[in-house]
Amino acid sequence: MTGDRAPKGTPVTDIKKAGPAATPLTPPTGPEAIQAIPVRHYGRYVSAVVALGLLASLVYAFAQGDINWGAIPDYFFDDQILEGVKNTVVITVLAMLIGVVLGIVLAVMRLSKNPVTSAIAWGYIWFFRGTPVYVQLLVWFNLGIVFEYINLGPIYKDEWSSFMTPFLCALLGLGLNEAAYMAEICRAGLQSVDEGQTEAAHALGMSHNKTLRRIVVPQAMRVIVPPTGNEVINMLKTSSLAVAVQYTELLRSTQNVSQTSGATVEMLFLAAAWYMVLTSLLSIGQYYLERYYARGSSRSLPDTPFQKIRATMLSLGRPKGGAA
Amino acid sequence: MTAMVKAEGVHKSFGPAHILKGIDLEVAPREVFCLIGPSGSGKSTFLRCINHLEKINAGRLSVDGELVGYRQKGDKLYELKDSEVALKRRDIGMVFQRFNLFPHMTAIENVMEAPIQVKGESKAVARARAERLLDRVGLSDKAKNYPSQLSGGQQQRVAIARALAMEPKLMLFDEPTSALDPELVGDVLDVMRGLAEDGMTMVVVTHEMGFAREVGDALVFMDDGVVVESGHPRDVLTNPQHERTKSFLSKVL
Numbered sequence: 001m002t003g004d005r006a007p008k009g010t011p012v013t014d015i016k017k018a019g020p021a022a023t024p025l026t027p028p029t030g031p032e033a034i035q036a037i038p039v040r041h042y043g044r045y046v047s048a049v050v051a052l053g054l055l056a057s058l059v060y061a062f063a064q065g066d067i068n069w070g071a072i073p074d075y076f077f078d079d080q081i082l083e084g085v086k087n088t089v090v091i092t093v094l095a096m097l098i099g100v101v102l103g104i105v106l107a108v109m110r111l112s113k114n115p116v117t118s119a120i121a122w123g124y125i126w127f128f129r130g131t132p133v134y135v136q137l138l139v140w141f142n143l144g145i146v147f148e149y150i151n152l153g154p155i156y157k158d159e160w161s162s163f164m165t166p167f168l169c170a171l172l173g174l175g176l177n178e179a180a181y182m183a184e185i186c187r188a189g190l191q192s193v194d195e196g197q198t199e200a201a202h203a204l205g206m207s208h209n210k211t212l213r214r215i216v217v218p219q220a221m222r223v224i225v226p227p228t229g230n231e232v233i234n235m236l237k238t239s240s241l242a243v244a245v246q247y248t249e250l251l252r253s254t255q256n257v258s259q260t261s262g263a264t265v266e267m268l269f270l271a272a273a274w275y276m277v278l279t280s281l282l283s284i285g286q287y288y289l290e291r292y293y294a295r296g297s298s299r300s301l302p303d304t305p306f307q308k309i310r311a312t313m314l315s316l317g318r319p320k321g322g323a324a
Numbered sequence: 325m326t327a328m329v330k331a332e333g334v335h336k337s338f339g340p341a342h343i344l345k346g347i348d349l350e351v352a353p354r355e356v357f358c359l360i361g362p363s364g365s366g367k368s369t370f371l372r373c374i375n376h377l378e379k380i381n382a383g384r385l386s387v388d389g390e391l392v393g394y395r396q397k398g399d400k401l402y403e404l405k406d407s408e409v410a411l412k413r414r415d416i417g418m419v420f421q422r423f424n425l426f427p428h429m430t431a432i433e434n435v436m437e438a439p440i441q442v443k444g445e446s447k448a449v450a451r452a453r454a455e456r457l458l459d460r461v462g463l464s465d466k467a468k469n470y471p472s473q474l475s476g477g478q479q480q481r482v483a484i485a486r487a488l489a490m491e492p493k494l495m496l497f498d499e500p501t502s503a504l505d506p507e508l509v510g511d512v513l514d515v516m517r518g519l520a521e522d523g524m525t526m527v528v529v530t531h532e533m534g535f536a537r538e539v540g541d542a543l544v545f546m547d548d549g550v551v552v553e554s555g556h557p558r559d560v561l562t563n564p565q566h567e568r569t570k571s572f573l574s575k576v577l
Binding site: 196 | 375377406407410411412413414416417418420422424425426427428437438441442470486487490
């Protein structure tokens with residue numbers, strides 16, 4: 001026993017002796033970092049130069065064009081343009097609202113055990129996903145040719161042309177089409193929640209509705225929100241198709257301006273810029289919404305961009321420690 | 325004294341698969357009743373029949389003198405409405421192998437959820453009880469943690485507290501320690517032992533033979549959908565009569 005211990009004991013004391021002498025040489029965080037010559041990635045330099053060259057030639061090409069760049073800031077906050085922006089936002093929000101509400105209803109119908117409701121939901125989705133939204137908009141717009149009146153019995157009766165305004169055409173066309181897509185997104189979300197969750201809730205005596213509302217939907221939201229954010233951004237851009245039904249949204253208002261000002265291409269650039277502003281704002285909103293529904297799904301929530309910036313600033317302010 | 329759980333010739337099949345082939349057993353009030361057996365023997369399925377998560381195909385199954393899932397009038401059986409089934413489930417707590425805590429709620433919210441949503445209890449009352457229960461399972465300092473921030477053993481103890489919050493008269497445990505690291509099993513079993521000492525009626529599907537021997541009042545060995553052997557845990561575990569029981573125990577002990 002003692003014979004075994006003696007040889008083991010010696011190296012231990014050696015390490016202890018070496019310890020204090022070695023510490024000042026290495027940073028306090030750990031052993032000495034490896035000093036090696038990094039691999040040179042020449043391919044990266046070449047591709048960067050090529051990409052920058054192409055970008056520069058593109059910028060040069062546009063600089064050569066006879067473009068009145070000044071017209072864009074001049075008209076950016078023009079009343080007509082702002083009206084178009086407002087209408088685009090309104091139609092996007094309302095059509096999305098129809099899409100989400102009807103989409104949830106359709107998703108629940110499709111998942112229900114009732115074969116009739118499930119088949120109807122399936123048929124709706126099949127039809128509205130199977131036809132281009134542009135065609136749907138034109139159909140709504142031209143229905144006046146086959147219907148003279150709208151007659152909802154005692155509730156409402158009017159001439160079709162005064163009932164089906166461009167706004168209503170755009171709203172129905174975009175909203176009903178969206179519902180088909182939202183239905184599939186919601187269905188995927190509801191189905192993604194583990195069955196054990198429903199069982200646990202039922203075992204506690206919760207009803208079907210309560211289980212859906214309190215347990216399943218909040219968890220499904222984590223799956224539903226990201227694609228829905230995409231859908232909102234898509235909707236914002238697709239709303240430009242409402243030009244076809246005479247609805248004065250952003251694109252149409254820029255075209256109106258370009259007819260009076262003669263700056264056609266510039267006004268298209270302006271429209272593009274406005275769309276980018278709006279989609280950027282939506283992306284920020286989506287980030288925070290996703291962060292909210294992520295609670296509990298990971299150990300800690302991801303930082304907000306603001307927190308990230310603050311963390312970077314703080315780490316930059318600190319000297320990068322260690323003797324190295 | 326009526327049995328807390330009484331099964332007479334209970335059959336259950338999933339399509340062509342015949343899982344339970346006539347189960348007869350009785351669980352007395354305040355008893356810790358252990359179900360053991362190889363996987364696929366139907367013990368978990370039987371447990372799930374007790375609170376009607378699975379519908380039985382034949383036989384009679386009753387809890388505290390009332391049929392599970394049906395109402396009998398004369399010689400006719402009427403299926404219970406979902407709301408009536410839910411009402412009965414309030415009195416039966418269940419703990420799952422994979423915990424099934426609600427991941428979007430903190431530990432204390434998990435425990436408060438059912439009393440508030442099902443019994444319509446006020447938040448203050450539910451919170452007070454939840455704090456007491458979390459303290460009882462030794463997790464009062466984890467009340468504000470989400471399930472993903474807890475270890476498996478801690479999650480399972482929260483799940484037990486969640487079931488107890490409904491003040492059930494019967495607790496069902498479906499392999500509560502099978503998904504846990506070995507060193508975390510003890511904490512969960514301690515909580516269950518405490519429950520048993522307080523006189524809770526418990527039906528426990530388990531592979532923890534030590535727990536069954538120490539805490540169990542009755543034990544049933546199931547295989548291939550039938551009860552092979554039953555009796556006091558000490559007798560069955562130390563002196564099994566059937567060959568099948570002997571060979572199973574020789575592998576797990």
